[in-house]
Amino acid sequence: MTRSAEKIMDFLHSVHPYDTLPQDELVRVAGCFSRSEVPAGTVVYSEGDPIEHVWLIKSGTVEVTDANGALVSMLSPRNSFGERGLLREGRAVTTATTSSDAVLLALPGGELRHMIANFPAFERFFSRGQGLGGKHGRQNDLATLKVADLMARKPVIGALNTTAKEAARLMRDNRISCVPVVKDGVLLGIVTTRDLSARVLAEGRSVDTPLSEIMTPDPLALSPQALGSDILHMMLENRIGHLPVVRDGRLLGMITQTDLTRFQAISSGQLVRDAAVAKSYEDLAPVTGRIPQLLVQLVGAHNAHDVVTRLITDIADTVTRRLLKLAEEKLGPPPAPYLWAACGSQGRQEQTGVSDQDNCIIIDDSVSPDDMAYYAELARFVSDGLDAAGYFYCPGDMMATNPRWCQPLQVWRRYFSGWINTPSPEAQMLASVMFDLRPIGGQVSLFRDLQEETLAAASRNSIFVAHMISNSVKHTPPLGLLRSFATIRSGEHKNHVDMKLGGVVPVTDLARVYALRGRITAANTRARLLAAEEKGIISVSGARDLIEAYDLIANLRLENQANLVRMGRKPDNFLAPSDLSDFERSHLRDAFVVVRTMQSAVGQMAGTLG
Structure with a gap:
């Protein structure tokens, strides 16, 4: 393998669905990509041009516009584009232009078709309306x-x-x-x-x-x-x-x-572009303030939950990268390479209308003790900016402003080694959070090796896996007796169910365990479940049931948040079952039963490992 192909393969490890490919296939596919450095303002293709490749952004940004010149999407690293024209019409239905200097990887169309035909993750990914780099084409279809x-x-x-x-x-x-x-x-x-x-x-x-x-x-x-x-x-x-x-x-x-007018003016691409050019963090709050209305539009257009949360998370990623840029402009260049990574819902690309911030900094080991003050200032600038933009401070202090989570790579290696070898309750909790890390800005290679080492060590340690399994079943679906729901009994949310802690979190925890056992690098819950199915970590029928249950729960959660926004209220995670139809209540309960059944199966597995 050439050095160029090796670098492409390393990059593909962090891109879904390429991260689900068997190693030998990933090596082959990496060699099929061609790499090009493209200056800002270059038209990659115009509407009507024949499409023979799908492009993957390694660095830089690309604007996709429609026939009227209106912005459809603002794409960033790890987004792909061109597949819609390639797979459907054979000709471009949009125009793609680099909005900054970019490095683009081009994959021949025949190779993409081969993977769609032979690898279910590719078929699902490219058939879920995610052309234009994961951006759903219906998001702004007013008519x-x-x-x-x-x-x-x-x-x-x-x-x-x-x-x-x-x-x-x-x-x-x-x-x-x-x-x-x-x-x-x-x-x-x-x-x-x-x-x-x-x-x-x-x-x-x-x-x-x-x-x-x-x-x-x-x-x-x-x-x-x-x-x-x-x-x-x-x-x-x-x-x-x-x-x-x-x-x-x-x-x-x-x-x-x-x-x-408001509807036509709001799109995820527009918000990304506005965030990318913000002059200060005060300019970011008006951008993120439009996210609730975007949520209403995306849900109203019947986008799948993973499309909605991906688009909303893209905005948070852009806001974070812009703040990092502004911080470096203020503080000067970093004394050593670093990586800003997100965990929690941003790390999993699952942000909704309710989000705090969970992040950390991994620094190259060449950093000196005197240099650490720079990263503390950078962390404070970015974290304050995120809070001002509506991503409120993490109640558990899982942020880069906490010196514990702003450390050189060697310290992070010791952290993960300690959590794996001594799985105390705190270690289980921290490992659960940090296994959802995803690079946002900076030197990605600082994370890649750490992730591979950690997954390999963790998957080999049966005691640690057993503890992680036990930790994953602590949050259970709110099931009551006689086909009822165990609703909250008092307080502000009386007679409601928590669709986060009792709905999506149990599935997220299960998916994390599957990813640990299968050394799956994806952080997204749905991507982990799909990869676990392909690797045989869970049966095909179990995976299908759990994915469908997760889809129903996550979609209802988003629909409830959108309804709250329409009523002029802040979105939250609490749903009153009485607001659902009999049909919806029945299916929601069935979905909870599926999740509880899968938890029981995983719990039994823990007994054999511990």
Whole structure:
């Protein structure tokens, strides 16, 4: 193997789904890639060009735009692009342009087709709507979204006897441009700022005029099942900017031109681009402040949960890398190479609308004791910036600002060796967190060797594996008796279930154990489950059941968060089973049963290992 192919193979170890390939196949595929250094501003391909390769970004960034020049995606290292045109139309359906100097790896189309045909992980990855480097093509398709996924919940309303003055104040205080007139939940009319101007001010009427005299009665309205295209057509045809959403005459919400404009302006690619050019960490908060609305759009477009969380995590990655760049501009170049790595949900690429920060710094062993102050300052700058951007400080202090988690590589080697050889309860907890590490910025090679050594040592230590298995079944699904749920009994979240601790965390813990046993380098939960199936760590039927259960749980969690955002609330992880249909409740409970069954099977395994 040439030195170039060897470097490509090392890089592919950190890229899914290449990280699932058998070693001999990975060696072969690495030799099929060609490497090129591409200056910023280079058009890799234009819409309509024949596509013969799929590209993988090793460094730099690439913008993907549609036929109108609108940004579809901003891609970064480890993202691939070009596969949509290659696998579907044979010609490019977008335009890809390097937005910074980049190193691109090109794989012939025949090789990609070969792997899709022979390796299930590739077939699943490239058939889940993840063209454009994991970016789902439907995320900004307004025309096909349902009105229910776009409308504002709990609209501000007025009554027949509400005065024009009171209506104007409602609009001002709530920053809205219309007030629907409602009686007993039934929509009777609508008053807009234009009505106040034309029917009150222009005609010299009193500000105490009731809305019953100035409203537009029986306004045009849509059902929640209408599509975004219906909104556009109705607004354009009737030259209106406000549409009530009703069911059986009862007001459910409002759609305005502002809602449509906001929707079109928000995409993961746009947020990534805005974060990448931020001049200070104060500029990042407005970018991440748009994530809840992006969550609503992605969920409303029926994207799979792993696509949604990947796109949201991409934003956090970009914010982190931008903060690292700003820190180096302020502090000067680092005295020794370092790696900033994320663990927790960011490390697994599973961030939702609720995220704290979990991170660490691994420093090259050439660092001197006097140089360590630099990395402490860098950690504080980045961590403070992340907090200002909405990624709040980790309650458990699992951050690079904690000197324990900002250390040279040799110290990290001792950490992992100690956790593996002396698996105390604290060691199990720390190992669980740190086995989800993923490089974000800096010298990736500092992590690669550490990960390979750690996985090899951990998988060989049956006592450590047994302890990790026992630790993985501490969080159990909230199953009650007689097909009911064990809901929270008191407090703010009474009669709810925790979809994080009782839903996704048990699966995440199981996947981590499978990854440990199979020396699987992927950090993402779903990727770990797929790789575990391919390596025979779990049976095909068990893997299929667990993956489908995980998909259902994770999707319901995101849908609940999106609903909370639509209602003007902060997203959280607590779901009331009573809010679900009988069908949904039944399937959620079945999913919990699958997870509990898999936990039992793994728990029995621990007894044979310990």
